[in-house]
Amino acid sequence: MSYLAGRIAYTINFFVFSFIAWIFSGWGQKILQWVPVLKICNNEDECFGALAVYRVSFSLALFHLFMALMTIGTKRRGDCRVQLQDNFWSIKILVIVGACIGAFFIPNVFFEYYGWVALGASGIFILVQLILLVDFAHTWAENWGGKYEEAEDGDHKWWWILFGTMGLLFLSSLALTIVMYIFFHSCQQDVAFVTINLIFCIFIGAMSIHPKVQDANPKSGLLQPALIACYCTYLIFSAIQSDDPECNPWKAKTSANNTSLLIGAVFTICAVCYSTFRASSQLGGETHPEKVSLMKDEESASPASEEDSKDTKHDDHDHDHDHDEPVPYNFSKFHIVFALGAMYIAMLMTDWKTVYNPGTDARPLVDSGLAAVWVKVISSWICVGLYCWTLVGPVLFPDRDWSA
Secondary structure (H helix, E strand, O other), X not given: OOHHHHHHHHHHHHHHHHHXXXXXXXXXXXXXXXXXHHHHHOOOHHHHHHHHHHHHHHHHHHHHHHHHHHOOOOOEOOOOHHHHHHXXXXXXXXXXXXXXXXXXXXXXXXXXXXXXXXXXXXXXXXXXXXXXXXXXXHHHHHHHHHHHHHOOOOOOHHHHHHHHHHHHHHHHHHHHHHHHHHHOOOOHHHHHHHHHHHHHHHHHHHHXXXXXXXXXXXXXXXHHHHHHHHHHHHHHHHHHHOOXXXXXXXXXXXXXXXXXXXXXXXXXXXXXXXXXXXXXXHHHOOOOHHHHHHXXXXXXXXXXXXXXXXXXXXXXXXXXXXXXXXXXXXXXXXXXXXXXHHHHHHHHHOOOOEEOOOOOOOOOOEEOOOHHHHHHHHHHHHHHHHHHHHHHHHHHOOOOOOOO
């Protein structure tokens, strides 16, 4: 199996088990009511869903952490662990399925603590998402901007594509902001979050086209802040949807919650995919000039009359060279991103709830609180800060290379 096929297989596997967790979150009571460890839920569908989702998430995260541990230090294609990374899929699937089944024999008290671990890991994963989003925004704008500059005179296709995409992103952010003002105005805290986000969105848009920023980075434009504004607005919308029912009139509406969950899951899978393929594009293009020159010298020194012998030797050399080449991406980091994503999926599908072992009536089995609200709000502010730094950094430190 090739490196690309291996990454695709891991992504499909991640999606399939995330989908299974989503089924458990909505229909856990009907599917898992026979499981002994879940009978403490007393027919509470929310309890069944949260405990089942945590178990699937834990199994998936544990698998990827194990793979990260097993592939630490894998640098060359000749390492036997490359085969472990990209092959043996029947065994890997059996291991994950077995881990999921085994997780239903773990006492519920364990997942009281796992919930807090997943909450912290989700915060880290959101930070990774934000860094990748800012990187993607600049890469996307540079790619399309380059195509516009390369277009022939009179060909305005890419200009319209850039303008249309930018407008659609800004309008989506504005429309979602208006929706939040209309439906989520009962609590001053939520109104403040929406207003601060709106100010930030206007600020980064103006900052992106500031003359000093344009001089330091001519490729800076409005497409990048449009994407950042759209994502940050989504984060604020998701945050206030996690608020208490008195502040959130959509709290009991399943369709609204499912929409938020779907968008969050899409962002998660896209972030995981982009992180791995971005790493691949950065590391996979590395070359070794000394080896290239050696190959050229050997080719030029080979006598033409001994063509068959030269081809045989060249094939052997290529085989050895392939084993010495670096792997196209860091396997351990790849799996750590997936492990963090698995924990983040658990938070999304349980509405950022923490699970308690019901020792007394005073301690609920499932509790949400304000953790989800502040995690998402602060994440949106960090995203704005990261993007602003990519604009201000080249102005403050013009001698530094900002292309990396």
